Structure formats: C-alpha cells, structure tokens
Amino acid sequence: MRDFRDKVAVVTGAGSGIGRAVALQLAERGARLALSDIDIEAATETARMAEKAGAEAVPHRLDVADRAAFLDHADGVRGHFGGVNVVVNNAGVSLSATVVDMHWDDFDWIVGIDFGGVVNGTKAFLPDLIASGDGHIVNVSSVFGLMSIPGQSAYNAAKFAVRGFTGSLRQEMISGGHRVGVTCVHPGGIKTNIVRNGRQSGEYAQDLQVKDENFQRIAFTRPETAARRIIRGIEKNKPRVLIGPDARLFDTLPRLLGGRYQDVMARPLAAGQRIGS
Numbered sequence: 001m002r003d004f005r006d007k008v009a010v011v012t013g014a015g016s017g018i019g020r021a022v023a024l025q026l027a028e029r030g031a032r033l034a035l036s037d038i039d040i041e042a043a044t045e046t047a048r049m050a051e052k053a054g055a056e057a058v059p060h061r062l063d064v065a066d067r068a069a070f071l072d073h074a075d076g077v078r079g080h081f082g083g084v085n086v087v088v089n090n091a092g093v094s095l096s097a098t099v100v101d102m103h104w105d106d107f108d109w110i111v112g113i114d115f116g117g118v119v120n121g122t123k124a125f126l127p128d129l130i131a132s133g134d135g136h137i138v139n140v141s142s143v144f145g146l147m148s149i150p151g152q153s154a155y156n157a158a159k160f161a162v163r164g165f166t167g168s169l170r171q172e173m174i175s176g177g178h179r180v181g182v183t184c185v186h187p188g189g190i191k192t193n194i195v196r197n198g199r200q201s202g203e204y205a206q207d208l209q210v211k212d213e214n215f216q217r218i219a220f221t222r223p224e225t226a227a228r229r230i231i232r233g234i235e236k237n238k239p240r241v242l243i244g245p246d247a248r249l250f251d252t253l254p255r256l257l258g259g260r261y262q263d264v265m266a267r268p269l270a271a272g273q274r275i276g277s
Contacts, residue, residue: 004031008081013091017192021227027055034077036062053144064117065145074124078167084128088138094198101202116156136181139166150270181237188244
C-alpha cells in the first residue's frame with residue numbers, strides 16, 4: 001500500500017503519543033480516519049487536528065480490552081465508512097512490578113489491553129481488510145517484545161505475545177493468498193505518557209512524576225519519527241519495524257549472547273528500572 005488517499009484507517013490509542021502522530025500523518029496523506037482512545041476528549045482533539053489537515057476523522061471512546069465494545073466499534077466504523085483498509089493496533093499501558101509483588105488485577109489489566117486489545121482489533125477488522133483486497137494491519141509490540149527485563153514480566157508477556165501473534169498472522173495471510181500486509185512494530189523509548197499513566201508496585205514503585213522525567217530523558221525518539229517509520233513499514237510491507245537506537249540494541253543483544261543475556265544483564269537492567277529508566 002503506497003497510496004493512502006481515501007483509504008479508511010482505524011487507529012487505537014489515538015489520543016496521544018504514537019497513535020496521534022500516526023493519525024495526523026495518515027491525515028496528511030489523505031486517509032479517512034476512525035480514531036479511538038479510552039479518553040474521548042483526547043481522541044476528539046486528535047480528530048480536530050486531523051480535520052485541519054483536510055481529513056475526515058471520527059473520534060470514538062473505546063476500551064480495547066472490552067471485546068464486545070470493540071466488536072460494536074467495528075460495526076460502527078463499517079457502517080459509517082463502508083469498509084476498512086488499515087488498522088493500527090497501538091493502544092497500550094505499562095506496569096512495573098516483580099512477579100512476587102504484582103497484583104492479579106494489574107496483570108489482567110495490562111494483558112487485557114496490550115495483548116487482548118491487539119487480538120480484539122485484529123479479529124474485529126480482519127474480514128474487512130481481506131475484503132478490501134488492499135489491506136494492512138499494524139500491531140505495536142515493544143523492545144520489551146524482543147528482550148526480557150526485570151520488573152516487566154507482565155509487560156514482557158503481553159508484548160512477546162503480540163510479536164508471536166502478529167508473526168503467525170502474517171504467515172496466514174501469505175499462505176491463504178490474502179492481499180493483507182502485516183507488520184509488527186517494536187518501539188524503543190518514545191517520548192509519550194506511557195510511564196506517567198502506568199501502574200507499579202513493590203520495589204519498582206517510584207514517584208511517577210520523577211519516573212516519567214527520568215524516562216523522558218532517556219527516550220530517544222519522538223512520536224512523529226515513530227509514525228514516519230510505521231507508515232514507511234506499511235508502504236514497504238515490512239514484517240517488522242524497529243524504532244530507535246535502543247530497539248536495535250535490544251534486537252542485537254539476544255542474538256549475540258543467546259539466553260545468557262538474562263544472566264549478564266539482570267543486575268544493570270534491574271538497577272535502571274528502579275530509577276525509572
């Protein structure tokens with residue numbers, strides 16, 4: 001897919017960060033947009049910004065973990081636009097906690113959003129993408145879908161799951177002869193509010209403002225840069241997109257060290273997590 005003009009694009013987590021940046025860059029390319037976020041005011045603001053760029057943009061409040069709500073959302077988008085060409089499953093949250101300290105509710109919360117939301121969005125819209133004859137689905141994983149980190153077991157689990165799910169989906173589209181591109185995205189540190197809006201417990205619990213400030217200092221990439229990489233990935237039908245120098249590092253270390261990276265990196269990575277980096 002190299003021309004987005006008049007294509008219908010669905011973006012979750014569109015109220016800020018990568019989702020907003022992707023929405024606005026698709027708007028500049030002439031796409032028609034269905035934009036969702038748990039924060040309807042933020043989604044509405046993104047829609048206004050997209051409309052200023054000349055795009056049709058409809059905001060929706062959506063909890064991506066709510067399967068019934070997602071299916072209703074798909075019906076609404078289908079009814080309004082008639083079809084869908086691009087889906088960007090971007091919505092995500094963070095959780096910092098050891099396995100010992102992690103609360104069950106927090107585990108269910110992050111897996112429901114970060115992995116369940118991707119599955120819900122894929123299942124809800126995949127028939128539309130297949131029917132379009134020119135579809136593409138983007139599922140956002142993380143560098144934490146490339147390498148495990150202490151204090152991030154639940155986030156790792158969800159993001160590794162996104163990676164596996166998306167790789168299988170791409171193979172199914174190829175083997176089934178469907179003209180649907182599938183891309184898994186692994187962003188490194190992006191200057192977004194994911195830390196500020198995250199949850200934490202036990203030894204990894206820090207003042208969220210301080211933790212966010214530390215994160216912003218070491219987040220190498222702006223959302224606009226990430227969005228450009230994602231859209232380029234769609235255009236070139238890349239199986240995966242690494243975003244940022246930290247993503248390349250996280251991709252390389254397990255290749256070089258194998259499973260031993262866990263033993264070598266455990267202490268320095270744990271120390272970095274405790275100070276919010």
